[in-house]
Structures are given as C-alpha cells and as structure tokens.
Amino acid sequence: MGHFYGVGVGPGDPELMTLKAARLVAAADVVAYHAAAGKESNARRIAAGHFRPDVVEVELVYPVTTGTTEHPGGYRGALADFYRDSADRLAEHLDAGRDVVLLSEGDPLFYGSYMYMHDRLSQRYATEVVAGVPAFLAAAATVASPLVRQTDVLTVLPGTLPEPELARRLADTDGAVIMKLGRTFPAVRRALAAAGRLEHALYVERASMPEEQWRPVAEVDPASVPYFSLVVVPGDSLNGTRSRTSPGLDRLDHREPVEPVEATELLVVGLGPGPDRWQTPEVREALASVSHVVGYAPYVNRVAQRPGLTRHASGNSVEVDRARHALDLALAGERVAVVSGGDAGVFGMAAAIFEAAEDPRYASVRVRVLPGVSAxxxxxxxxxxxxxxxxxxxxxxxxxxxxxxxxxxxxxxxxxxxxxxxxxxxxxxxxxxxxxxxxxxxxxxxxxxxxxxxxxxxxxxxxxxxxxxxxxxxxxxxxxxxxxxxxxxxxxxxxxxxxxxxxx
Structure with missing residues (x-):
C-alpha cells in the first residue's frame, strides 16, 4: 500500500512552504487538492512548482460551498457524500501502492478539509501530517503587530459563530484572530464593536499572496470581503486596561483599598434557569444599564456583550470574594450587576452579597435584588x-x-x-x-x-x-x-x- 501524506503548503506565498513539504510534493506519485467549482485550487497554485512531470493529479471539487443544494441531506449531506467519495478516490491509488500527497492551504489540521480525509484514511493507511504556516501567522507578519505577549491569551474564532457569542469571546481575550469571513463580515464587525475591539482590529486579505492588502476593519467595505481574508486583533490593543472578563478572583485579597467616592447602587439579578425569554423585563433593563457584570462564569457568559460592558467571571466556590469585588466596584462609583442563574435569592449570590456587605466599609452601597424565575x-x-x-x-x-x-x-x-x-x-x-x-x-x-x-x-x-x-x-x-x-x-x-x- 502507498503512504498517505497531509501536507500543509502555507498561506499563499510558495516560499513559505516548508522544505519537507516541498520534498514530499516533489516525490509524490499522486498529488490531490480541493477546489471550488470553476475555480483554480489555491493549494495547487502554491505547490505546482514542485510537481513531478509525470505526477497524477486528483482534483476534489466541492459540490457546494456557500450556496444551496438539492441534496436530500442538505448542505451537510452533500458534503458528507463528497468527502466519502473523495476518500474512495484516494484509496484506489493507495491500494495500488502509490504514495498520495493531499495538499492543504495553511496547516492541514487547522480549519482545513484535509481532516475529513484523515478521519477516513488514517486508520487504513500509513499516514503522516506535515505542518504548514497558518494564514493567521502570515497575517500577523503582514501587519507587523504582535498578537500576544508573555501571559496574554490568544483566541482563534470562526466568523460563523453567532454574533453574541463572537462578541463575548472577543471581550474575554487579549489577542484574537477571526477566520472565515466573506459573508460573515458584517456580523463580525458588529461583534467587534460590541466587544470594544473595533478600533484596533485589522483586516488582512490574501496574506502573503501577490494581491495581499490590509487596513483597519472600520474602513472595510463589507461587500468586498472574500473568503481568503481574516481579522487580527492584537493583544496590545488593550493598552494595559482590562476591558475583558477577569480571569478569576485569586488576586482579590491583595488588591489596593478602594478610594471612596459617591457609591452607586449594586444590583443582584436572577437570570432565570436557562432561556433568555425567561428573563424578566426588569432584569433585561438592568443588564442594559450597567458597566460591569460579576458572577460565576457560565452565568456571566449568558449576558450579551455590548460596548462599554466589562464582565468579571470566576469559579463556583468564591462567592464572598466575588461579592466583595462587586461591592468594591460599586463603592468606586461603577454601575454593577451581580448575576445568578434562576433567582439570585434562592441558593444564589444575593445572600453572599449581604454577607459581604456587613463590612462597615460598604455602608454607603445600596443593594437591590431583582427576582428571577427559579429552577x-x-x-x-x-x-x-x-x-x-x-x-x-x-x-x-x-x-x-x-x-x-x-x-x-x-x-x-x-x-x-x-x-x-x-x-x-x-x-x-x-x-x-x-x-x-x-x-x-x-x-x-x-x-x-x-x-x-x-x-x-x-x-x-x-x-x-x-x-x-x-x-x-x-x-x-x-x-x-x-x-x-x-x-x-x-x-x-x-x-x-x-x-x-x-x-x-
């Protein structure tokens, strides 16, 4: 039997192929690559200079990309059949003793179609995966902006996520990369704005290719965005201010004392047991009015991100520390809501808030509990x-x-x-x-x-x-x-x- 190779060819510039990728492509009996109907394969364009004159090429043409399909199983069914048939085509060559290289743009195991062939063939044939330079690293080099430093967190997100979820994750990280743009770009831009990250977000199109270009996301015409584009949000864009979710409360006992100002009201709200439709209008109005949301991470994550909102999420066993943190914010004049699932007064954060508020330093903070549907x-x-x-x-x-x-x-x-x-x-x-x-x-x-x-x-x-x-x-x-x-x-x-x- 032949050997099966998943070879990453990099983001677009043929010179960004690794030496190993070039060697394997040059030695392959069969080179396969994916392509959209009627379009040249970008992976083939990158690697074609290394093909043997007698190489057998196998083009795997997607039956559908973003359009509709008449397949009885819909989009998923059409692609499932395509990947099965493609694997059968490659298996014929492998069974005949030919080595098969399947090209992958960027890296084979990073948002690529190679993985679907890997799932079907790697258990049957000797398989090797060759890493490639992913597009987001080429994009970072293009804009010459560090993604993350030291202990910063980098999050890679598909633009196909629901807009509220995308905004939440953008607010919760230092650096970010958003892939899969195209028609998702308008929602991505709104999510960046909601997360307070639009100002520093950079749009990169066809990174490392001859047509490469980049500019601030705020200046991009949504109608002009192709699939081969992504957004880079440098971690430095936070400028030292933590406009994202707090990673935890382990350092709260060591914080500096809050200088008293005119304290604001602290709201303690029940989000209900699950669906947003079970939130009361009073709770929705309260969440729209505050600048900070504090709570157990799964409950904080249920609050939609919007401009000007900072979320402070923590674990499930630090209720009093969390309460003190919220009271400190209110004592400093911030508008704060502490969130609980169900009703905050039923095994929720309300009791912890009142327990912490017995400290005389919080005497000026008024606490108001807003009820929710209990479990x-x-x-x-x-x-x-x-x-x-x-x-x-x-x-x-x-x-x-x-x-x-x-x-x-x-x-x-x-x-x-x-x-x-x-x-x-x-x-x-x-x-x-x-x-x-x-x-x-x-x-x-x-x-x-x-x-x-x-x-x-x-x-x-x-x-x-x-x-x-x-x-x-x-x-x-x-x-x-x-x-x-x-x-x-x-x-x-x-x-x-x-x-x-x-x-x-």
Missing part, C-alpha cells in the same frame, strides 16, 4: 403543578453546612409530608448524597411517592422524567438536575403531576 418553578411548571401545595426547598450540597444537618432537615420535611425540591443533588465530586437522601426520605415516605426529575429545563436538551421514590436511580442524577419529591397527596394524571391545594 424549582421551571421544573414544576414543566411537570404540571407539583408545588401547588405547601413545599420546601433544600440544597443537598454539604459545602456550606454539615451533612448531618442536611439529613436532619430531610427527615423533618418527610415527617411533615411536604413536597421537597432538592437543589444541587449531585456534582462531579458529590455523587453519594442523592442516594443517601433517597434512603432518608424513604424512612418516612412511601416508595410510590411521586418524583419529578428535571434536567436542563428550558434548554434544547430539556428532559423531565416522572418516577417514584422507590424507583429513583441515583446514578441518573447529575449537576444539571433538580429533583422534586412529592407529598403523599401528589398525584399523576393525564394532564400532568400535581399536588392538591386541600389536605384532608
């Missing part, structure tokens, strides 16, 4: 009306209270015959609590007690399961779940799960 409400509504009668809410996390206290409260709630909503039933490090909670509840509740398990309620992956306390499988519960254990009166009807308002 227990969302899960209950998805199932019907299981909390239509008296109910209690309990967290199974023993991070802030001893587990014996949790068990004591579980027994009291079971004896009282209340519906019980169990928050934080499990996590990566806490896998035994939900099983033990089930055992404790079964001491006083019947095995046929109705149980509702809600997972990712309100999101695309939503799952609502109705079972019983006796049949509940603790292994099926994870950190994305909320568990509702019914009272003796809770019942399941064709309309859903509900708890009667009356008690006989």
């Amino acid at each position: 227990v409400q969302a899960v209950a509504a998805a199932a019907g009306a299981p909390i239509g009668a008296d109910f209690a809410v309990l967290s199974l996390s023993d991070r802030l209270k001893p587990w014996p206290v949790v068990e004591e409260r579980l027994r009291a709630l079971a004896v009282a015959d209340l519906v019980v909503a169990l928050y934080n039933p499990a996590s990566r490090s806490r896998t035994e609590q939900i099983g033990r909670a089930r055992e404790v509840l079964l001491e006083h509740k019947a095995a046929d007690t109705v149980v509702v398990v809600g997972r990712d309620v309100g999101r695309a992956e939503e799952e609502v399961r109705v079972t019983t306390l006796g049949e509940l499988d603790p292994a099926s519960i994870d950190m994305k779940c909320l568990v509702l254990v019914g009272a003796s009166s809770t019942r399941v009807s064709p309309a859903g799960v509900w708890s009667p308002r009356f008690v006989r």
